[in-house]
Amino acid sequence: MKMKRILTALAVPLLALFLLADTGFAQRERGFDDKEIRIGQWGPQTGPAAPWGAVARGSKLVFDMVNEKGGIHGRQIRYFIRDDQYNPSQTMAGVRELVDRRGVLAFVGGVGTAPGMAVQSYLRQNEIIWVGVCSGAEAFQDNPWQWNMWPSYFDDGSLLAKFAVENKGYKKIALFYQNDDWGMDAMKGINRRLKEHNMELVAAVPVEPIERDLSSQIARLQSSGAEAIIGIVAPTQAAIALRTAVSVGFQPQWLHSYNLCDFALMNHITDGLWAREGVITSAFTDDPNADTPLMNSYREAVKKLAPEERWGIFYMAGIVVAEPLVHALEKAGPDLSTAALRDALDSIADFKGIGPRITWSKESHRPPRELQIWQCGPNGETIVVQDWIENELSME
Amino acid sequence: MDMKRSYYEDIELFGSGTVLFWAIILLAGLLAAPFFATQYHVYLFNLILVHIIVAVGLNILVGSTGQIALGHGGFFAIGAFVTVLLMTKLQLPFFVALLGSAFIAAFFGFLLGLPALRLEGPYLAIATLAFGLAIMHIIGHMELFGGRTGLSAPPLDIGIPQLGFSWVLHSQVSKYYLILAITVGMVLFAINILKTKAGRAFVAIRDSEIAAEVIGINLAVYKTLAFAVSAFYAGIAGGLYAFVLGFFDPFTFNLILSVIFLVMVVVGGLGSVMGAIAGATLITYLMYDLFKNVGEVPVVGDLLVSFSRQWLTVSGIDNFNLIALGLVMIGIIIFEPLGIFGAWIRVKKYWKTWPF
Amino acid sequence: MPFGQLLIEGLAMGACYGLFGLAVVIIYKTSEVVNFAAGDMAMFSTFVSFHVLTVYGAPFWVSFLAALAFAALLGVFIEFFFLRPAKNPSLLGLIVITIGTQLLLAGVASWKWGAEQQAFSIPFSYQVTYEIMPGFVISQWAIAVFIIAALIMAFLYFFFKHTKLGTAMRATQQNKHAAKIMGIKTNRVFAFAWAFSSVIGVTAAVLLSARTILDPQFMMEPFLRAFAAAVLGGLMSIPGVLIGGGIMGLIENFFGYAWPTWKPITAFVVIVLVLCIRPAGLFGKHYVKKV
Structure with a gap:
């Protein structure tokens, strides 16, 4: 009998909380301020898929190079890597932590179809820019908040x-x-x-x-x-x-x-x-040993900024996905906002880094269709x- | 010290007024928690609650009945996939789908219980492990279940949309209250089960199968029942997990997950419901939060980075999480064979008899 | 169907599983603990060998001996520091300790050597092949596997039957307390069993890594298969484990040829079916429990 009383006593506040819960909890940090722009990426740093973790560390090279030159319009890039062990529930945890506690403007890369699928709708609802998921799956193609460059x-x-x-x-x-x-x-x-x-x-x-x-x-x-x-x-x-x-x-x-x-x-x-x-x-990249100014600058940067990393293809993939984001951030100008970055990404045309040539528009965020x-x-x-x-x- | 003076004392849900008092305080704290936490923490709470349901159910099988099970990832998967499929393909309301999937999981639990009548120890471990692997691969190779790509959960509608009464939960916070209510219910149910005839039969089987049989316990019935009940719990938890995550693929439910469930129960303390809760909370928290991203922790992080630059590799620094988890598991069992629950009993005893 | 090729490859892989299964069985035979860390202990020792080989540039046999020595030490270390201090542990408690050890070793190995795949070659190359008769191609690697497995099995069979230590190990398994009363230092027996199992494990792991590749995860799947093979063989009988491994390899290869989609689980399903008929494995004796 005591049991029943307790349960009824609990049921009433519970219902009230339910109704409260769906309203107004959406306070989260902004993704940038006058000093820094926060960017995140997830990737398996441990566990069976860990070799792919080099992608997230490759993007770091690009951001470190930008910071070394004084940042983008006076803002430094602060970059977070979250280890998800290729496990969707861990990806979700890492992404939510970055969005809710740190505040990030954009995500870049992100290895794998399943981890990406798990956070796709969350990122879309929160209107967070996501450039270059590392998966060629069809499921990522019609998201207005996602710009893709991984070949399908x-x-x-x-x-x-x-x-x-x-x-x-x-x-x-x-x-x-x-x-x-x-x-x-x-x-x-x-x-x-x-x-x-x-x-x-x-x-x-x-x-x-x-x-x-x-x-x-x-x-x-x-x-x-x-x-x-x-x-x-x-x-x-x-x-x-x-x-x-x-x-x-x-x-x-x-x-x-x-x-x-x-x-x-x-x-x-x-x-x-x-x-x-x-x-x-x-x-999907140029020859890693090619003697072009861009490729040489990256190879020198690795030696200087990340001497413990191997110049491998997954590492380069991280560079490939980060390049257009940096390009767009520069284009967006000093008056940074999510909308400005979005417009800058939408107007990228014929951009060529060490990956394939990219053109995005308001209508299509599809990846380039060329390979070597x-x-x-x-x-x-x-x-x-x-x-x-x-x-x-x-x-x- | 925990002497029972009458039968009714034994079957009471809360041992004393003090226990009831603290339980209510705890519950109030849990209800208020989302107002003070970020969305990220609410997501973690949800994961913990879901894992608590599995651990409490698994504890009935492993802790109370003394069977070993390495296949609960399979039941968890059945719960998740079947709940979502019943809702999307058959348009059933959420609660019906959740219960339906849990009963299907329970049925598979009953089936798995059949070989368990003859197997024990490592033999049973391999049989349950094979079950978990088989479920994962079968789900992964059937188009109905979304193949290897996985499934996305529909909006969580806890009303009956078919009758025009629709109540969709969007945020993690509202899902948190739903899951909390179900978890509290499942935990109370588990405590109750252990105080019934069936519960005592489970314990008798654990302590000695032969003795149990001699005093008239039908081994076949109660062993399969224990499997079915714990599968039911995993099924409910799986159904909720589907909505916490929103998307899941079959390889989410791998062997490692099954092993981690077992670890939760053992680290918490075999045979104790409170222990299972503590174990699930601790292990989930360790896996998802505590030792993650050590490289970013102010002082310790820099030390670790320079240490790994000197002796190890910098890129592998996230392995700290695994190492810490392993050491915690080893440490708890070495110093407290009864797990967290054993430590709790010790602390309680100390303070109850203090200053003697 | 390329019968001969599937037969030889299946048997060679199966022999590796069986050999590794022996590592599981030796610990089980003395303490009834299923060692979930067996795979990663062997992985770790293989990496030590790899380290000696590549960083110090030692010849293969030196690096292999170093790995054996390290494996023995690692086994004793884990027994002494992780398992022995546990007071009145339950069997599941001990198993959780081995799971924790597994996480620990996997973490340290990929922190030290990185997650990327490495190559590890042994003098018995898989690239040198002999055609013994039409359709039956056997590589040097497979020959080495067969010989090493046979030698180790013969040695173990002799060891458990005819040596003092082997008898002491069997006695410890049957009744720890009685063995103690009879003057057997059971702690020493346990430590020895762990060292022994670790050494056999790394032998199997070196053979496997030469054929597949070396990375911090490479023993996970073989461990599961070895464990299953050991259970199929009955966990107690030494030849039974090797036969179990052989059956495992053959099932995987022949069924895997016919239905590649289901290759990862067929062997496990077959084993469960076998266990339903013979609950103590093919060669295990089903002890009737005394009250």
């Missing part, structure tokens, strides 16, 4: 297939893909391209990002008789697959997605097989076998 997986698959068929003349192509939205979207792109040539994949073999024994997958690819295999897998699986294939004497031409264009790393973890087999990948194709040379060097090329096929 569809375009990646399509361009790899185009290169394999049109430039190399392969007739039997198989697919080795990670069994998630990344692999599925890329498969759509490949199938769309092959349909143009009246071809079909001879095999499509899935793999989970956690698997370490890939013998059966390789056996299946081998028995399909493929001359070329398009790989849409993470570096670990690509390396193990290549090692396994060599150990059974199976040597097709491998074509991998742009996430694996880090030839130094891949060559290292495959005991030099990457170079020996001349693996081809697509790529590289091949790993015999000494692990990058050979650009196809300069920037745009995908002309669309999904439908």
